[in-house]
Amino acid sequence: MGIALHAIEGRSPGYWGLLGALGALTALGLAGAWYMEHHGHVVTGMTNQIVWGVPHVFAVFLIVAASGALNVASIASVFGRTFYKPLAPLSGLLAIALLAGGLMVLVLDLGRADRLVVAMTHFNFKSIFAWNIFLYTGFFALVAVYLWAMLERRMNRYAAAVGFGAFVWRLVLTTGTGSIFGFLVARAAYDSALLAPLFIALSFSYGLAAFLIVLLAAYGWTGRELGAAVLARLKNLQIVFVAAALYFVAVYHLTNLYLAKQGAYVRFILVDGGVYPLAFWGGQVLLGSLVPMALLAHPRLGATRGAIAVAATLVVLGGLAQMFVTIVGGQAFPLELFPGFAESSTFFDGEAHRYVPSAPELALGVAGIAVAGILVALAVKLVAFLPARLGDPLADSA
Amino acid sequence: MKPVDPTRRQFLAAAGGAVSILTLAPGVLLLAPAHGRAPDQPVTGKVRWGLLIDTTKCAAGCADCVAACNRENGLSGGTRPTDPQWIRKVELKDRRPGRQASLPMMCQHCAQPPCVDVCPTGASFKRADGIVLVDKHICIGCRYCMMACPYKARSLVHEPVTGQSPDVPRGKGTVESCTFCVQRVDRGETPACVEACAAARHGAMVFGDLNDPASEIARRLAAYPSTRVRADLALDPGVRYQGI
Amino acid sequence: MAGRAVFAGLIFATALGAGWALAQERTAAAGRVPKPALAQAKGDKCVDPTDFMRRNHMQVLLHHRDRTMHEGIRTPQHSLKGCVECHAGPQSGTVVGGSDDFCQSCHAYAAVSIDCFECHAARPRQARAGARKP
Numbered sequence: 089m090g091i092a093l094h095a096i097e098g099r100s101p102g103y104w105g106l107l108g109a110l111g112a113l114t115a116l117g118l119a120g121a122w123y124m125e126h127h128g129h130v131v132t133g134m135t136n137q138i139v140w141g142v143p144h145v146f147a148v149f150l151i152v153a154a155s156g157a158l159n160v161a162s163i164a165s166v167f168g169r170t171f172y173k174p175l176a177p178l179s180g181l182l183a184i185a186l187l188a189g190g191l192m193v194l195v196l197d198l199g200r201a202d203r204l205v206v207a208m209t210h211f212n213f214k215s216i217f218a219w220n221i222f223l224y225t226g227f228f229a230l231v232a233v234y235l236w237a238m239l240e241r242r243m244n245r246y247a248a249a250v251g252f253g254a255f256v257w258r259l260v261l262t263t264g265t266g267s268i269f270g271f272l273v274a275r276a277a278y279d280s281a282l283l284a285p286l287f288i289a290l291s292f293s294y295g296l297a298a299f300l301i302v303l304l305a306a307y308g309w310t311g312r313e314l315g316a317a318v319l320a321r322l323k324n325l326q327i328v329f330v331a332a333a334l335y336f337v338a339v340y341h342l343t344n345l346y347l348a349k350q351g352a353y354v355r356f357i358l359v360d361g362g363v364y365p366l367a368f369w370g371g372q373v374l375l376g377s378l379v380p381m382a383l384l385a386h387p388r389l390g391a392t393r394g395a396i397a398v399a400a401t402l403v404v405l406g407g408l409a410q411m412f413v414t415i416v417g418g419q420a421f422p423l424e425l426f427p428g429f430a431e432s433s434t435f436f437d438g439e440a441h442r443y444v445p446s447a448p449e450l451a452l453g454v455a456g457i458a459v460a461g462i463l464v465a466l467a468v469k470l471v472a473f474l475p476a477r478l479g480d481p482l483a484d485s486a
Numbered sequence: 487m488k489p490v491d492p493t494r495r496q497f498l499a500a501a502g503g504a505v506s507i508l509t510l511a512p513g514v515l516l517l518a519p520a521h522g523r524a525p526d527q528p529v530t531g532k533v534r535w536g537l538l539i540d541t542t543k544c545a546a547g548c549a550d551c552v553a554a555c556n557r558e559n560g561l562s563g564g565t566r567p568t569d570p571q572w573i574r575k576v577e578l579k580d581r582r583p584g585r586q587a588s589l590p591m592m593c594q595h596c597a598q599p600p601c602v603d604v605c606p607t608g609a610s611f612k613r614a615d616g617i618v619l620v621d622k623h624i625c626i627g628c629r630y631c632m633m634a635c636p637y638k639a640r641s642l643v644h645e646p647v648t649g650q651s652p653d654v655p656r657g658k659g660t661v662e663s664c665t666f667c668v669q670r671v672d673r674g675e676t677p678a679c680v681e682a683c684a685a686a687r688h689g690a691m692v693f694g695d696l697n698d699p700a701s702e703i704a705r706r707l708a709a710y711p712s713t714r715v716r717a718d719l720a721l722d723p724g725v726r727y728q729g730i
Numbered sequence: 731m732a733g734r735a736v737f738a739g740l741i742f743a744t745a746l747g748a749g750w751a752l753a754q755e756r757t758a759a760a761g762r763v764p765k766p767a768l769a770q771a772k773g774d775k776c777v778d779p780t781d782f783m784r785r786n787h788m789q790v791l792l793h794h795r796d797r798t799m800h801e802g803i804r805t806p807q808h809s810l811k812g813c814v815e816c817h818a819g820p821q822s823g824t825v826v827g828g829s830d831d832f833c834q835s836c837h838a839y840a841a842v843s844i845d846c847f848e849c850h851a852a853r854p855r856q857a858r859a860g861a862r863k864p
């Protein structure tokens with residue numbers, strides 16, 4: 089490797105300010121989690137109808153993004169594109185950080201978060217959730233070894249092999265995450281084999297967006313050199329990923345449209361479900377996909393860092409909107425027990441379920457992102473993850 | 487309560503010491519379970535408990551079963567979106583001719599329960615006699631079973647609980663649902679809802695052993711057509727409906 | 731069976747607590763830690779010797795819990811409900827809540843938290859008329 093990696097200095101007021109802000113967000117989220125734990129889920133917006141709320145929106149988003157964040161590394165070592173090689177360690181680091189943030193949110197939202205040890209000692213191997221526990225811990229381990237192989241000179245020759253393992257693992261992991269929903273055959277929203285590939289497409293897009301944000305921030309704030317060609321390639325990749333994700337979303341809804349029994353659900357999500365169609369069309373499609381694609385593809389704007397940063401941020405926000413539509417919207421649509429009958433009951437059968445998130449659960453969700461940010465910020469200070477300069481000639485010759 | 491053979495009671499009291507004298511009193515029926523299982527013998531798959539609901543006898547607006555369930559299991563009876571409901575009355579109206587029906591909906595005690603498949607810890611389980619339960623000692627409150635249940639039968643306990651029944655432990659942060667009143671079934675009684683429905687002379691519910699061809703439920707199922715809710719999912723529910 | 735591994739952890743914690751309690755015994759003798767003041771139980775003896783129960787009630791309860799939960803065995807011996815029926819304080823009517831209540835006083839002394847009564851009733855069922863006397 090012809091490019092030296094260096095830890096950042098991490099002594100500027102800006103750096104401490106960033107850490108302080110992220111730390112404050114984390115503290116708020118932990119306080120929210122403690123409050124939920126103490127009083128029970130009655131202090132959230134979640135109910136017996138909407139059982140997974142905003143914490144799952146953030147957690148699933150982060151977990152999906154985590155596997156996608158590894159892409160840059162995979163492209164470098166699996167597909168042998170040396171161009172991306174200097175960026176690979178940062179990509180692995182980000183993957184670990186995002187996964188840690190997501191899992192923290194998931195765990196703290198449990199009804200009995202104090203029983204984490206039960207989750208680690210009792211397994212029902214028929215449960216996709218239980219497999220995911222292994223997929224997540226395995227991912228941590230594999231990426232850690234992968235990072236070691238990339239950063240330690242004597243281990244370099246194993247990097248490609250471990251990188252390949254991590255790449256396969258991440259595909260399985262995202263399939264597992266998508267299947268958490270895909271296996272819920274009883275619900276109109278999730279009864280689709282398309283969810284697993286859809287989640288993989290989403291992970292590519294979310295992961296790269298998160299990577300771009302971190303990359304631009306790290307290089308912009310430390311004043312290191314970042315070549316235009318590096319960015320150009322990454323942003324083109326981002327356009328492709330967003331388009332692919334959009335394609336899968338379109339296929340998912342179109343196949344649903346084709347099935348008569350799914351018609352009511354599709355109408356709900358796309359037309360008359362209130363906040364969900366809004367989040368879908370406005371958040372996911374317009375702000376989260378079309379606007380960023382246009383920004384990135386624009387011949388003049390697309391070359392500016394500001395536009396790339398805005399586009400990547402929009403992809404992240406669109407991703408959160410998408411998770412909201414998929415997770416909360418999917419539950420808001422009532423289960424149909426007796427097709428052909430109008431149903432009503434004290435348990436809200438037959439009606440769309442309401443959900444208004446409360447402050448503690450929102451704080452917990454945001455804390456997942458903050459924790460990921462803290463991990464990255466600390467790691468790049470303590471360990472040499474970032475190339476000191478990433479000018480174009482160097483990146484090209486690497 | 488059924489009379490109990492005094493000699494047997496004394497025998498058990500002697501064998502079990504002071505504690506059995508005291509605890510036996512409320513639970514004397516332990517000694518004479520209707521299904522013939524000795525109190526110290528585990529449940530077996532020879533029995534499969536089932537419930538048949540005749541919707542033609544179930545009146546709209548009647549909620550005797552719901553009230554009995556709440557009383558037996560110590561539920562508040564509240565109907566906020568966060569309140570647990572183990573059994574609820576669902577009112578149906580056919581969209582075309584407008585025919586109406588009313589029926590109780592609860593855990594259907596599936597032979598292939600999705601809540602058991604998805605539970606990461608194995609807390610959601612099916613007893614050998616077909617009763618689907620949550621072992622709250624190992625439930626982590628992930629609510630995946632609530633996502634998986636097609637019948638919306640499960641509730642999360644959203645708040646701290648006090649004043650539980652000694653037979654029905656319940657607590658914040660764990661998931662629960664209809665147990666077929668397992669504590670009653672184990673003493674040879676029928677679920678509280680069934681008893682209440684019979685006591686009010688509606689007779690819309692029949693509880694019994696689906697595996698026993700001589701039981702009333704098996705005979706009625708053999709003689710008349712019945713419906714499984716969400717039969718398309720092929721979960722083989724233990725609760726069946728007639729008249730819809 | 732379910733619960734075993736977690737329970738190993740619990741036992742470990744309990745052992746730590748017990749060790750701590752023993753270490754405190756001397757100071758307790760000097761009166762710094764109040765000795766558990768156990769309310770009188772009903773009946774004249776426990777289902778097992780007191781020494782055994784003192785050390786092993788948690789395993790015994792755990793074993794019975796799994797048998798009740800999964801196998802429907804509700805024999806009174808070793809059931810938590812049975813414990814509560816005998817040991818609820820004559821005045822307070824419960825096993826936790828006050829410093830003399832049976833479970834609480836000892837657990838406070840040994841510094842081991844009890845999780846049982848968040849879900850389980852700490853009071854016996856109200857005596858139904860005529861149902862109590864054999």
Ligand code: SF4
Pocket residue numbers: 601604605606607608609610620624625626627628629630631632660661
């Ligand atoms: S909420 Fe409890 S019973 Fe339901 S799936 Fe999760 S751990 Fe299992």
